[in-house]
Amino acid sequence: MNIKLSKKYLKNIDSDIELVVVKDLKKLEKNRQKLLKKISFDLKSFDTYFDANENIFYVSCPKLKKEDLKLCFSSAIRNIKKLNIKSVKFDLVQNNKELNIGEIVEGLVLGAYDFTKYKSEKKKSKKINITISITKSKNEEEILEKDLENALAITSSVNMVRSIVNTPPEDYFPATMANDAKNIASENNLQCIIHGEDYLVENGMNAMFNVGRASRHESQLIHLSYKPKEPKGKIVLVGKGLTYDSGGLSLKVGGSMVSMKCDKGGGSAVLGIMNTLKALSCEYEVHGIIGAVENMIGGDAYKPDDVLVAKNGTTIEVRNTDAEGRLVLADCLCYAQDEIKDIDYIFDYATLTGACIVALGNETIGTMGHSDKLKQKMQKAADSSGELIGILPFNRYLPKQLKSGIADIVNSTSSRAAGSITAGLFLNNFVKKENKKKWLHLDIAGAAYSESPWGxxxxxxxxxxxxxxxxxxxxLKK
Known part of the structure; x- marks a missing residue:
């Protein structure tokens, strides 16, 4: 898809069809009102209709902003792709309202995404040229062009991560993730450090090492750094990169093992964020730490009843080898805080618990931490970006569930109650005191992958x- 802005009036732009966004039928010409009424055009469900006689494609939109606008253009592009056309044009101003370029692009690019790499019979990909007339805009062309550029950078990274998550484990393993990190670093002038298993053992990262030791693929600790001149602050992102999770010796049942390629969603998200910072001219120093590991079975697999010593010296009794992501994150959090000083914010991302899906559903990110102010900031970002979060509260009574009879803590509690929160509290043991209120844990188990389309x-x-x-x-600039 090629999206461009034009200072030409809409009537002077050559195109196969014109896209018209409909919020209120009364705003349309009478002949168009009559046509859409005749077909019972639904104004509330992002309905679409193509008038082949006039070469006009209609799409409804209840509200001309935020998620409604994204869903509107997503619906439009998905249906336009079914037509035999190569070009589309539309006015940036619709229904006397100037639409947001970023929201339009997110709807178009994210809505048009398909993953067909493994289809034996691939439909020939059609490149659709989309021209947006900005003659009626009140904004300067330079501002609109920058908004377009930023939106394309963000959506390109999102789609890159979608494809990473969708790639099967036979083709995507820890070394593959490390190579992707190197390529991202090369393209964006980032620093990139990759450590293998010898480093993990030598530096006491035994929790992460043991999770991956039964795999034929060596675990990789990935550290990407974005360092602008005179940064305004320092942000650390830590991602769980389980390229596949069989459950280890606590083997998942067959149905639960399907789709476990998605367990690299957290680490992949960190790659996507790091891939976008330069394009957005980010003014903050940002570090991306990823534990890329494969959790498999075999004679060398770590076992329930093992006691592992994490990088910060905490001893962990293994009660369930399928609670492996928190072990990887534990060492990665320790590494990040040992290697990076004066941190302003530290966030971790992980497809960590099925309990999060039970609590919040398939679309919402479970968010945990000690600072109400920080959680409010993340909620503001959620409202603005369109991603959904749900705050899951820590309390003073749950940490006792993590106590072990023979070690400092257990990696999995005996109770199913508050499973997402106790997992977050497990990670809390690996966040230094000075960083407690700078840290948020984001459980993306539901939101990172879906077996059926949504939005x-x-x-x-x-x-x-x-x-x-x-x-x-x-x-943060505001």
Whole structure:
């Protein structure tokens, strides 16, 4: 898809069809009102209709902003792709209201995404040229062009992460993720450090090492750094990169093992964020730490009843080898805080618990931490970006569930109650005292992957965590 802005009047732009956004039938010409009434055009469900006689494509939109606008253009592009056309034009001003370029682009680009790499019979991909007339805009062309450029950078990274998450584990393993990190670093002038298993053992990162030791693929600790001149602050992002999770010796049942390629969603989100910072001219120093690991079974697998020593010296009794992501994150959090000083914010991203899906559904990110102020900032970013979060509260009574009879803590509690929160409290043991109120844990288990399309997301990976974080950083300037 090629999206461009034009200073030409709409009537002077050559195109196969014109896209018209409909909020109120009364705003249309009478002949168009009559046509849409005749077909019972629904104004509330992002309905579409193509008038082949006039070459006009109609799409309804209840509200001309935010998620409604994204869903509107997502619906439009998905249906336009079914037509035999190569070009579309429309006015930026619709129904006497100037639409938001970023929201339009998110709807178009995210809505048009397809993952067809493994289809034996691929439909020939049609490149659709989209021209937006800005003659009626009150904004300067330079501002609109920058908004377009930023939106394309963000959506490109989201779609990149969707494809990473959708790639099967035979083709995407820890070394693949490390290579992607190197490529992202090369393209964006980032620093990139990759550590293998020898480093993990030598530096006491035994929790992460043990999770991956039964795999034929060596675990990789990835550290990407974006360092602008005179940064306004320092942000650390930590991602769970389980390229596949069999459950280990606490083997998942067959149905639960399907789709576990999605367990790299957190680490993939960190890659997506790091891939976008340069394009957005981010003014903050940002570090992306990813634990890329494969959790498999075998004679060398770690076992229930093992006691592991994490990087900060905390001893962990393994009660369930399928509670592996928190072990990887534990060491990665320790590494981040040991290697990076004067942190302003530290966020971790993980498809961590099925309990989060039970609590919040398939679309919402579970968010936990100690600072109400920080959680409010993240909620503001959620409202602005369109990603959904639900705050899950810590309390003084739950940490006792993590106590072990033979070690400092257990990696999995005996109770199913508050499973997402106790997982977050487990990670709390690896956040230094001075960073407690700078830290948020984002459980993206539901939001990162879906077996059925929703909103402007298609089947599979969604790129959860990217847009909300970039919006959070942008809002720090205000």
């Amino acid at each position: 402007y997301h298609s089947f599979g990976g969604t790129g959860a965590g990217i847009r909300i974080t970039l919006d959070f950083i942008k809002n």
